[in-house]
């Protein structure tokens with residue numbers, strides 16, 4: 001392998017060369033570089049198909065990289081100051097699953113915040129690990145969950161000295177960060193690995209003025225969705241390793257379980273291009289993004305009915321640091337819920353926000369953000385304010401469900417236990433076999449192995465009454481619980497359930 005510089009794009013260049021080689025393809029994909037009459041091709045152009053090649057000779061193999069993918073991965077690792085990088089074509093979802101499956105065997109303990117993304121919950125099913133959940137802190141005004149405190153991590157580590165690792169989100173969907181460097185030191189003192197979900201923090205490594213990246217904080221592994229903030233194509237992410245305790249061999253073995261054998265070279269090329277761009281223009285681009293977000297906050301705060309909260313707000317509420325590229329807009333005396341506003345912005349103004357909660361909507365300011373789009377949002381909110389602002393509005397005090405459900409069974413055990421389908425109302429006291437969540441953000445209200453409570457059922461019913469998208473196994477009013485009569489292990493748990 002020759003010495004390569006960050007100015008190069010080894011994979012992208014090899015792809016370009018391949019496309020110009022006048023190939024006669026006899027391999028898959030069968031559209032053979034776009035040689036099919038196809039409506040998608042008419043819509044988006046032949047070049048996308050021409051670049052959609054498998055090309056085992058010349059374009060390397062994601063599952064056993066030895067040439068141009070390996071070089072591109074090395075450049076990306078170098079850009080993030082990590083020891084190793086693995087390109088992912090199934091998002092940070094695959095990165096989180098690979099980290100957990102590599103580090104935890106069945107019945108190993110891992111400490112996680114309960115407001116983690118569904119990919120971490122599914123990783124618990126895949127790995128068979130025992131989760132030790134800690135509670136996030138709550139913002140009762142915005143009705144959102146932030147990071148857990150460092151103290152709650154330390155307490156969980158001290159009570160579970162045999163835990164293999166801790167899992168940390170850097171940042172939360174809304175941009176809150178904890179003191180990851182201190183937490184990492186505390187975990188390492190206790191011989192625990194630090195695994196990070198950095199789906200929303202790919203840009204941290206390139207911004208000296210914001211929260212630190214997981215790698216710079218000393219974490220052992222992190223997964224970043226470059227597609228979320230750094231301009232690569234949807235699904236393209238990276239898993240970074242910076243640890244003497246996680247081997248490349250073990251990660252590769254796990255990724256070979258999770259990865260498709262036909263990864264999209266468009267996604268891989270987009271990672272190579274995104275890394276090249278951000279290394280070259282990083283700090284300037286990040287400054288531009290933050291300036292745009294600050295401009296948006298300033299203007300939105302002049303509009304009656306909306307409050308764009310930023311760094312000061314989150315720090316006051318306990319965050320250690322804040323990602324200023326997140327545009328969190330709280331509703332303030334406006335006769336709409338966040339869900340209604342989210343829909344109105346899209347349907348009437350063609351503005352697509354990232355997500356809504358009851359009293360808040362979230363926008364992502366990223367590499368592709370334009371001032372023109374922010375001005376469109378400001379104009380739309382001004383118009384909406386004229387129609388819906390009411391200074392004397394009384395918001396119904398929505399019951400924010402503080403208590404997460406009680407966990408009695410390991411997620412993998414519950415997942416494999418016999419199924420009983422019951423009406424949501426009849427699930428009180430039963431152990432869930434499924435995860436139910438609002439999407440986005442995809443943070444489950446209940447996960448396999450947790451018990452349905454009356455409050456939780458009301459909470460789910462509330463979300464069902466809104467226009468939010470609810471992900472669950474069924475959409476007919478039924479839920480999946482463990483069939484106690486058919487489950488041989490039930491006796492073991494009866495006491496815990498009945499004493500509750």
Ligand SMILES: Cc1ncc(COP(=O)(O)O)c(C=O)c1O
Nearest residue numbers: 090091092093117197199225237
């Ligand atoms: C906090 C968090 N973690 C992980 C993921 C999964 O990332 P990806 O969509 O890249 O698979 C998401 C996706 O929204 C997320 O919000």
